[in-house]
């Protein structure tokens with residue numbers, strides 16, 4: 001490979017993972033071009049970021065304004081019928097289990113940092129014209145052709161680039177839709193979250209301020225269709241039938257957005273000089289709030305590989321295989337854990353239900369195992 005190409009990297013994708021990957025590569029001395037769509041998302045969403053993701057993001061030079069806006073979650077109550085267990089940050093001597101962030105704020109701060117760096121941006125082409133060889137990787141855009149040693153793909157679960165690669169994907173349809181919305185409550189919920197595992201849905205309530213709750217309600221098709229046509233008072237009535245009076249008065253219900261839920265797993269992380277990160281590499285059920293954290297850990301592990309290996313050419317198979325190995329266990333464990341939990345909690349089977357209730361009661365008495373689960377989720 002020509003020496004001047006060795007330092008060039010193209011990042012494809014303008015989401016959180018694409019933005020952070022561009023910043024990280026730039027920080028590590030690469031010449032970065034980012035290709036992203038011009039379309040801006042209008043809806044805002046809240047993400048639960050793990051403490052590990054937040055610590056690493058501080059090193060990316062994002063402004064304090066972002067970190068000051070994060071809302072910590074200290075406890076999560078897991079509820080199945082009349083059994084419950086509390087996962088608590090205190091039990092592992094941590095200040096929080098997760099930090100809630102608004103996607104809009106996060107994207108805005110990433111964008112500000114990207115604009116202050118010397119990172120060239122290009123609009124996504126209408127058609128993908130990719131030439132991926134063992135020597136270099138090239139993409140034709142509307143006005144120019146970009147060439148690099150490595151092409152980092154972060155264009156999400158429905159990645160267009162992946163269609164042009166020799167990578168096989170397995171798709172599992174959960175037959176669920178997540179309804180995402182916020183509401184305000186008259187009671188101060190402090191820093192406590194709740195997650196209800198119901199037979200036909202999973203309801204997660206996460207505080208984003210003392211009196212504002214962000215909700216992800218993953219629903220089977222039947223209940224989704226009913227909720228989707230319900231007016232606000234019918235919707236609140238259904239919500240209250242589950243959460244009871246825990247949140248006192250509910251007001252200011254926001255508009256709702258829906259996300260069909262699927263799991264996408266690939267047989268590999270890279271093909272020649274193209275590597276996948278974020279949802280393009282793995283997409284999981286949101287019940288553990290780990291999808292974006294997994295994507296951030298892709299970048300963290302890529303950076304570790306950069307620092308621990310003296311590869312001049314990071315598009316070489318040897319380097320990319322090391323990266324792939326570093327990500328296999330984490331992505332496998334979380335995709336199995338989330339799809340397994342989804343499977344178990346959505347069975348309409350008396351014996352499985354009794355086992356789950358016993359399991360939750362047992363968890364309440366086994367601090368070591370509970371703390372192991374907490375440590376895994378906050379990494």
Ligand SMILES: Cc1cc2nc3c(=O)[nH]c(=O)nc-3n(C[C@H](O)[C@H](O)[C@H](O)COP(=O)(O)OP(=O)(O)OC[C@H]3O[C@@H](n4cnc5c(N)ncnc54)[C@H](O)[C@@H]3O)c2cc1C
Nearest residue numbers: 013014015016017041048155156278279289290291292293
């Ligand atoms: C209901 C739900 C709740 C979730 N909650 C959590 C959570 O609490 N914690 C967690 O870690 N993960 C959560 N996830 C997973 C998380 O949303 C994804 O893992 C994450 O968004 C993947 O980021 P990405 O950059 O790889 O892909 P995407 O965000 O899908 O980005 C891919 C492409 O989408 C476009 N795009 C993305 N963002 C923008 C934008 N702001 N403006 C314009 N274009 C954009 C760009 O074209 C980009 O190239 C949740 C997912 C769902 C469905």
